[in-house]
Amino acid sequence: MDYLRTRHFRRSFATGAVFILLALLLWGLWQARAVTRSERGHDVQQMQAQAALLARAAQLPLRNDNRELLQQLADIVSIQTGLRVTLIGADGRVRYDSMEDQEEMDNHLMRPEVQQSILRGAGDVERYSNTLDRTIVYHAVPVRDAGEFVGVVRIGRAREDLDALLQLRYREILRNSLIAAVLLLAVAFVVAARHAAALQALIQASEAMARGEAERRVPRLHHPDYEPLGAAINQMARSMATEQYSRAGDRKRLAAIFAGLVEGVIDVDPQQQVLHLNDAAAHLLDLPREQALGKPLWELLRHQGLVSALDEALRERAVVKAQLRLGGPPGGTLVELHVAPLASDQGEPLGAILVLHDVTGIRQLERVRTDFVANASHELKTPITAIRGLAETAVDDGNIDITTLRRFMGRIHEQSLRLSQLVADLMTLSRLEGEQGSENFCDLDLGELAMLAVNSARMAAEAKGLELVHAQAGERLRVSGDREQLSQLLDNLLDNAIKYTPEGGRVELRLASEGGEALLEVEDNGIGIAPQDQERIFERFYRVDKVRSRSLGGSGLGLSIVRNVASRHGGAVSVRSQPGHGSLFRVRLPLTSAG
Ligand code: ADP
Numbered sequence: 001m002d003y004l005r006t007r008h009f010r011r012s013f014a015t016g017a018v019f020i021l022l023a024l025l026l027w028g029l030w031q032a033r034a035v036t037r038s039e040r041g042h043d044v045q046q047m048q049a050q051a052a053l054l055a056r057a058a059q060l061p062l063r064n065d066n067r068e069l070l071q072q073l074a075d076i077v078s079i080q081t082g083l084r085v086t087l088i089g090a091d092g093r094v095r096y097d098s099m100e101d102q103e104e105m106d107n108h109l110m111r112p113e114v115q116q117s118i119l120r121g122a123g124d125v126e127r128y129s130n131t132l133d134r135t136i137v138y139h140a141v142p143v144r145d146a147g148e149f150v151g152v153v154r155i156g157r158a159r160e161d162l163d164a165l166l167q168l169r170y171r172e173i174l175r176n177s178l179i180a181a182v183l184l185l186a187v188a189f190v191v192a193a194r195h196a197a198a199l200q201a202l203i204q205a206s207e208a209m210a211r212g213e214a215e216r217r218v219p220r221l222h223h224p225d226y227e228p229l230g231a232a233i234n235q236m237a238r239s240m241a242t243e244q245y246s247r248a249g250d251r252k253r254l255a256a257i258f259a260g261l262v263e264g265v266i267d268v269d270p271q272q273q274v275l276h277l278n279d280a281a282a283h284l285l286d287l288p289r290e291q292a293l294g295k296p297l298w299e300l301l302r303h304q305g306l307v308s309a310l311d312e313a314l315r316e317r318a319v320v321k322a323q324l325r326l327g328g329p330p331g332g333t334l335v336e337l338h339v340a341p342l343a344s345d346q347g348e349p350l351g352a353i354l355v356l357h358d359v360t361g362i363r364q365l366e367r368v369r370t371d372f373v374a375n376a377s378h379e380l381k382t383p384i385t386a387i388r389g390l391a392e393t394a395v396d397d398g399n400i401d402i403t404t405l406r407r408f409m410g411r412i413h414e415q416s417l418r419l420s421q422l423v424a425d426l427m428t429l430s431r432l433e434g435e436q437g438s439e440n441f442c443d444l445d446l447g448e449l450a451m452l453a454v455n456s457a458r459m460a461a462e463a464k465g466l467e468l469v470h471a472q473a474g475e476r477l478r479v480s481g482d483r484e485q486l487s488q489l490l491d492n493l494l495d496n497a498i499k500y501t502p503e504g505g506r507v508e509l510r511l512a513s514e515g516g517e518a519l520l521e522v523e524d525n526g527i528g529i530a531p532q533d534q535e536r537i538f539e540r541f542y543r544v545d546k547v548r549s550r551s552l553g554g555s556g557l558g559l560s561i562v563r564n565v566a567s568r569h570g571g572a573v574s575v576r577s578q579p580g581h582g583s584l585f586r587v588r589l590p591l592t593s594a595g
Contacts, residue, residue, distance in 0.1 A: 002200070009196035016188035021181060028177045035169045043162055044124070047139040047155040050077050050085075054153040055143045058087055062095065062143050062151040070096045077155075084136070084156035088114060090149050100131050113140040114152050126159065135159040198226035206233060214241050264335075264356035270349045272296045272310060284326065284335060284356050306337060306354075313339035313352050323359075334360045375541040379422055379555060383415040390415075418553055425557040428488065429540065432564040443592060444486065446477040446518050450511055453490035457498060465503045473511040477518040478592045481569045489565040492558040493522040493585050499552045501526030501582070517571070518589045525582035534575050538563045562587070 003009055054077060061069040074085040078098035085098040092109025094102040108114055116123025117140035129136045140154040198221040208216040217237060218230035258265055264281030268274055274292050282289040285301060292300055298307045305324045313320040320339045325332045336357040342350040390408045394400055400408075454470040461468040479486070490509075497507040501524040510521040529537060533544045541556040543549040549556060559573075562585075566573045570590045577583035 003196040004193060006196050006200055008199055009192055012195060013189060013192040016192060017185055020184045020188060024177045024181050024184070028173055031173045032170055035173065036166055039162065039166055039169065043137070043157060044139065046081065047083065047137075047157065048122075050081060050083060051139050051141045051153050051155045053077070054085065054087070054155075055141045058143055058153055059145040059150060062087065062089060063145050063148075065089065065095065067095060074098045082157075082161070084132075084158070086154040086156065088152040088154060090151050095151065105131060108152075108154075111138075111140075111154075113138040113154060116140065117142050117152055117154075118149070129156070132158070137162070194223055195225075197221075198223040198230075202226060202230060202233070205230075209233075209237050214244065262358075264354075264358075266297070266354040266356075267351065268297055268310070268354065269351040270314065272298060272314070272351075274300070275351065281354075281356055284333065284358060286327070309337055309339050310352060310354065313341045314349065317341050317343065317349070331360075333358055334363055372540060375556075376426060379541065380419070382550070383419040383422070386415045387412050387419075418555075421553065422555045422557075425555045425561065428561055429557055429564065432485070432561065432568060440482045441480050442483070444479055444481050444483055446479050446486070446520065446589070447472055447511055449483070449486055450490055450509055450520070453487060453494055454509055456491070457494040460495070460498050461507060464498060464501075464505075466498060466501060467506040468498075469506065469508040471508065471510040473513060473518075475513060477511060477513055479518055479569065479589050480592045481589070482565075485565045485568070489562050489587065490520075492562050493587075496554075496558055497522050497524035497526065497583070497585075499554065500524065505582075513591060514588075516591055518591050520587040520589065521584060523582065523584040528579040528581050528583055529575065529577040530579050534577055537575070538573070 054073060057073050058070060060066070061073065070087050074087055074096050075098060077083065078085045083098075085096075086094060086108070087096045088108045089095050092107040092114070094105045094108055096102055097105060111125075112127065113123035113125040116125065121142065123140040124138070125140075126135065126137045128134070136156040136158055138154055138156045140152050142149060143151045143153055201219055201221055205216055205218040214237075217234050221227050221230045258276065258278045261278060261280060264284045265276070265278045266274060266281050267276035273294055273296050277287065277289055277292050279289065281287075282292065285303075287300055297310060301307060303324065303326065305322055309320045309322045318341065320337075322337045322339075324335045324337055326335055327333075336359050338355040338357070339352055340355075341352045344350055390412050394405055394408050450470065450472075454468060458468055494507065494509065501507060505525050507522070507524045510519075510523070512519045512521075529544060533542075536542045537544065538559045540560045542560075543554065543556045563573050566587050566589065571588045573585065573587045575583060575585050
């Protein structure tokens with residue numbers, strides 16, 4: 001019911017009420033006028049009729065001065081109608097008066113109504129009567145008998161009587177007007193209240209919608225004028241909600257895409273203030289995300305390259321690309337920057353999007369690849385050059401003796417063996433790096449593989465006078481793996497240990513299980529490896545002493561094959577060494593089961 005307090009209700013009801021009251025006032029006044037007229041007219045008519053009647057009846061009694069008859073006639077009329085009847089003789093003396101004693105009355109010949117009636121045939125005068133001490137309305141007619149004037153009949157009515165009657169009628173009109181006013185005002189109240197209620201419901205619902213209450217709807221209005229409006233507003237709200245929902249979805253999707261991007265993305269406005277910054281960008285530029293929002297990029301970053309690339313893109317309105325080296329890990333992060341200016345359909349600048357792509361890894365990989373190709377070519381070139389030189393000398397020298405030729409052939413054989421070893425190692429490595437998955441994996445007994453590797457290394461160890469010890473594990477070590485690859489891992493480790501241990505030394509292969517893993521250790525008391533080299537010996541082609549390695553037939557690929565095999569089997573390799581005292585290589589591989 002609070003709509004009854006609204007301005008709208010007050011105004012429309014007040015307007016209706018003013019109209020109703022004004023109309024009723026006019027109607028009342030008009031009615032009063034009409035009633036006054038008709039009552040007066042009616043009164044005059046009655047007096048005329050009575051006067052005419054009396055004028056005929058009083059002809060003879062007036063002529064004969066028959067007072068008794070005159071009195072009877074006058075009384076009949078007077079009693080019946082309440083009118084004052086005066087019968088006047090031709091000489092002006094009053095013969096009879098229904099209200100006064102005629103004997104005490106003056107001569108009436110000169111009364112205005114009497115004079116008028118004699119002169120014009122009828123006299124109508126309203127005047128104060130001294131006799132009655134009241135205002136009286138008179139109507140007088142002359143009485144003639146056979147053309148002879150015999151007197152005057154005068155009818156009078158007290159003004160007060162007529163006014164009292166009119167007062168009564170006026171009061172009636174007023175009462176009717178008041179009843180009509182009450183009824184009409186009630187109707188106006190109901191109409192205005194219904195309008196106000198519907199309007200109030202419309203306003204409240206629309207305001208709630210505008211505040212963002214998406215679920216709010218206009219209720220049923222029960223008003224034929226407002227109902228279609230309410231339905232239209234509801235329809236509009238529904239379509240807006242649908243649109244809002246899909247827009248929110250778009251925003252969420254976009255935010256998710258931003259967040260999920262590996263590339264750093266920064267969105268700036270034309271003043272270079274950060275509007276959006278994803279995690280990758282925050283990480284690359286080492287910026288606290290929440291603090292960066294709303295601040296200009298040039299204030300947040302000291303990196304000149306980035307700031308000037310953004311300046312240029314905004315100034316030239318063109319895409320700017322640049323390569324930057326940011327701080328961070330040793331050597332820094334290499335970043336490819338892509339700045340794209342944004343503009344509205346009308347060409348107004350909207351800012352720019354900066355995309356930062358970390359290319360450190362890619363560049364490193366590229367460098368490793370080119371290094372690898374250079375290294376491999378170099379490694380291949382050495383034996384090929386040697387073979388070629390030996391063969392050319394043998395061919396060119398016609399006098400070469402058979403002993404020298406044999407020596408040459410022996411060297412050529414040696415180099416070709418090295419070459420094929422190198423190629424075999426390269427192929428193994430490329431297979432290891434290229435192949436993914438564990439298709440050829442089967443259940444293997446690591447103890448058995450170790451036994452085979454030790455046996456095949458025994459000859460080389462004995463040739464160098466080394467003690468080769470094999471310490472078996474107390475249990476069977478079962479691993480899931482590739483037999484050939486794991487054999488190669490064992491061969492390479494034993495081979496190195498034998499190669500880099502001087503004569504009379506000792507090489508030991510130990511197997512054990514530790515915390516669900518197989519622990520494989522190859523230890524020697526050979527030349528050892530300097531700490532700075534320990535990190536790098538697992539790299540391809542890395543050799544601590546090139547000449548020594550080469551002379552021992554090494555390719556520099558053995559340990560990188562070991563590391564690759566270990567990692568493909570879910571394990572890892574590590575080294576502990578002291579120059580001059582020996583080295584310990586330790587490989588951990590996950591066991592399939594404790595048995
Ligand atoms: P290579 O074919 O030269 O042996 P590897 O990759 O197997 O190549 O080993 C890399 C380098 O690590 C070797 O050149 C050698 O200098 C060093 N190295 C490997 N194993 C041992 C070891 N047991 N003792 C001392 N040095 C070793």
